[in-house]
Amino acid sequence: MSKNASKSTGTLSRGKVFAYSLGDVANNLSFMMTSMFLMVYMTDIAGLSAGVAGTIYGITKIWAGAADLIAGQTVDRINTRWGRLRPWLLFGSTPLAIVFVLLFSAPAGLSPALTVAWIFLFDALFQLAYSFVNIPYGSLSAAMTQDSVDRSKLSGARSIASAVTGVLLSAVVAPQFNDTTGDDVRLRFTLTTIALAVLAVILYLICFKNAREVVPRSATKISLKRTMTMIRQNRPLIVLCLGAFFLLASIFTMNAVGMYYARYVLGNAAWYTFLALAQTVGTVIVASLVPGITTRFGKRNGYVGAAVVITIAFVLIYFVPDGNLVFAIVAWFLFGLGSGGTNALMFSMQADTVDFGEWKTGLRAEGGSYSILSFIRKTGQGVGGWAGAAVIGAFGYVGGAEVQSESALQGIRLATGILPAGLAILALVVMLWYNLSVDEHRGIVRELNTRRSEGAVSTAYGVDLGRVVVEELGDQRDLLLRPPSRGVLPVVTIFELEGSGATDIGPRLAEKLGVKYVPQKFSSDEVAKVEISALSSDNAFDRWLRTVSFTGTQDADLARALGVAEDFSLAQANRVELLKLAEDGAVIAGRNGALVLGRGVGTLHVRLTAPTNKRVERVMSKTGLSQSQAESRIAVEDRVRAEMSRNLYQWDPNADEYYDLVINTGTVTYEQVVDMIVGFYRSKYPETDTEVGTNG
Template identity: 35%
Template sequence: MKKLNKLSIIGYGAGDAANNLAFTTATMFLLVYYTDVAGISAAAAGTLLLVVRLFDAFADVFAGRMVDRAYSKRFGKFRPFIMFGSIPLLLLSVAVFSVPQLGESGMLLYAYVTYAALGLAYSLVNIPYGSLAGAMTQDPGERAKLGSARLVGALTVSSALGIFVAPLIKPGADLQQTFTTITLIFVVIGTALYFFTALTAKERVHRAVPKVTMKQSLETLKTNKPLMMLCLSSFFFLTGYLALTSVQLYYLRDVLGRLDLYPVLSIIQLALTFVLAAFMSRLVRTVGKKNVYIYSSLGTVIGGVIIFFTPASQVWIGFSGLVISLIGVLAVNIGVWALEADTVEYGEWKTGVRTEGITYALFSFTRKSGQAVGGALAAYALALGGYKSGGGAQTPDAIFGIQVAAGALPAVMVIIPVLVMSKYKLTDATHAEILKEIQARRTKTAYAGPVEANTADGTTSTDGTTLAASASTSAGLSAPAEARNPAGQ
């Protein structure tokens, strides 16, 4: 395929900047907002985050099926969701940070309803957005560029939040007015960014089946072992990452006593994002996406260990642990989207049907589940330590609870993805072979004409080829016989 032009890459990155005006604002500040502004207890807030984020995970599956079933001749499969779902999503972000004083039960009910509605709206925008990358290009290097652009967009927003918003989270400030003003501004900025994405990031990958049935979706998932391994590793990685993200502000403010370092960390994060984005495409071509994922995860583990064992008096050692963890997280978050897109081709190779929507939805389902568990575990660690709302002086037990959430949980959880991905078989070389075989199958179909054929396992191929079970390829992956030898040679 032709290389992506710069405008389409920038446009794709703008979409995740818009996503994170809602998503990162919630992950960074919602726990603090619930405990320190709305007055909800840490334990109740932890349960809320767990329940609603698990609901979000199932909402992703619903959104994935909606995407697979939809198709517009004018706008394609994905862009209509981005255009028409953006404004409701951003308005719900305003509602989430506007909890009225209705008594404890009333506040909790309002928080549950608004956060769940935000999660559903986010799924209906983010699943199409994430699926769009796999439909823009099949080149690993170009997909790495899209992953880099996505991370740049996301981290530009999160860095801005850290630089300009986090310093405002201090005792005595009118935080309700702060969050209301910020989220209203985000409605305007986010809408403009989403429409920029919809106008510039367009689908280019051929699809034989525009609308995918439920049976075809389930068949693709059932045979996609690399996707399942990637989902499992991402669940544990996100559990550790969200634990750290949820209490990062608490760690700087209450453990190190240096809330002023939050903007510094955000600036470092932004600089690292641009550096990694510039080199990630070359790094992927050199060592492969799988190895980037594994080595970066190990960096996050090391950072977590430093955070957990560093005494509160050693500010700069603890801060360095945050930076090391951050480098690992950034690198993983660039490469993981390209890995997910590769599993779409693997599913197409196995079944003859491209199912970006349900594939990305299952991937996002496990990530959301990990986020739910990670955020809840962080809140429970605060509660068990006896965290006092309001940001005042904390007890040694509360300090220890924060260090557990910021250091021990990420270190323990992220080592599991390393073990899982060490067995991952869908390497870049294998993916390249798969792409060649898919293209050869399409070429044969173009000459022979589309014919519906039954597969050896009783399912139907919709791209005009007979897909029969066969022996393993040289890379150790099971492939359909017609896919392995599409021209019959």
């Protein structure tokens, strides 16, 4: 298989994607253990009051946000024969496992003050150790492949792994809280965490063994000064961060005290597993719907709608009758829909605010922007956990008691229902001030594309920006691709639906115009060399896996930042390459040329299409594939190329508005198409030298 061909259809096997996802299973064996069960461990087993337990939970979660920043600045400074990131999985997993076990192994004979000190110390160490494993693990996806489609698969796989781990973990741990008065309860927890820690280390090692760092680390560095300059003028980001604070506070208020609800309101701690499963199903379902929601309603409205759903879920949780598991499952399912929807849209909106910040200030700060959001989210988690514990403590919760008072039960209901509902409403109200619509973002992306192309030309020729732009010629073309003294040579970009004839038409067109022909970066001919089974590898499951990217994760902010930064880096490299290729005239196939060179003086942008049956016939003739194989190849090619364009440039290459000429090649010969384009070009640019070029 050729290297380029594999890049076009995806470079990573399902085995490597699965092995990578095991790293997030390992992550969540400890992360979710602390998120879901640490609070109840502190009150019902270690014997701390709810108020003290909540204070520890709150402080260490906020510290976790700072630890993420420390790890983000540190992990790639050390280079080894295994790379910069993988060694942290190899050497960091064991210290993480040790402090994780110690956190849940507070000795029975300690005084209350020493118990507080024990848990506080080891929770703080756990958060730091976790950051030094989770941050490089999240960064690893961008180092494993430059293919944005593959990176989406990796993040989707970790989202599913995260969601499934939560359910399995609750099935193992939750039943142990039905009786916390036994003499062996501390030993059981120590043994449970030892088993989880050993399993986590094994999974980290599997991930380490199967991952490879093949892409140089290129994400933007985090500069506090640069970030603060951008944030001050970035209202959408400020609003998003404030909304994220209240939303995560609401979610973790409920998460931190959810076990109390299962044990005392529903009457069976083991039933927490069913609640976690209902939440996971809701999260996975909404992940598949988010793209459609975004298209139809916009990101802000989709977020607000999801926040309404999560608010309703919290209210229902408050009113669930004692012992009614079915009612609770419905409420937790709605909670999954709301939390999954808001989380997915939050990441998507965050990427938009990075573009807005660059457009407003000229500063692009993916790392800083996501770091700020990550810290705010962790702060919200801490405040939420503290608030939930404070409420149940104020209403008289007694740790480890077989039966709680009516007042304590009311406190548990308030902490899992009304309080998080109020916080969710605050998040909803705040997000009404988010003023970056889909249409506005689309306009910003277009303007940024123009600026970046102008900047690239200015840098290439070492001249001021003002000298690379001329007055519009009446056709929206104002970007000079070469010095005026050298005249204008033909530049034609071609984008095709697979099987529309670009590989035959392009070279003939270049010859007639007297310029060079530049094929697609990842050509269909190369893809044809891939094994037949690989042509249909982009199946429904793979597409769905990419759809749920980052939806089910609560701690992947910096990983998402690296993905955005890597896409931007690739797009910029392609931009520079295109401008260099166009300098002496060219016919350029693919490469997002119609967008990047859209305003170039002397450019013509063409899109080729044809009826599906005609395209299938041509692919069969050219490659020897069967009809079903040709149909599969066409579907994969068209879908993946469009997806890569959306990831790298936020545009749809199949939208006719970007082209000067759209030609149906199914009803004319290739020579007629060539003559048509040449004639149209000469009529559009009569003064351009279309006879003498680099090949003339």
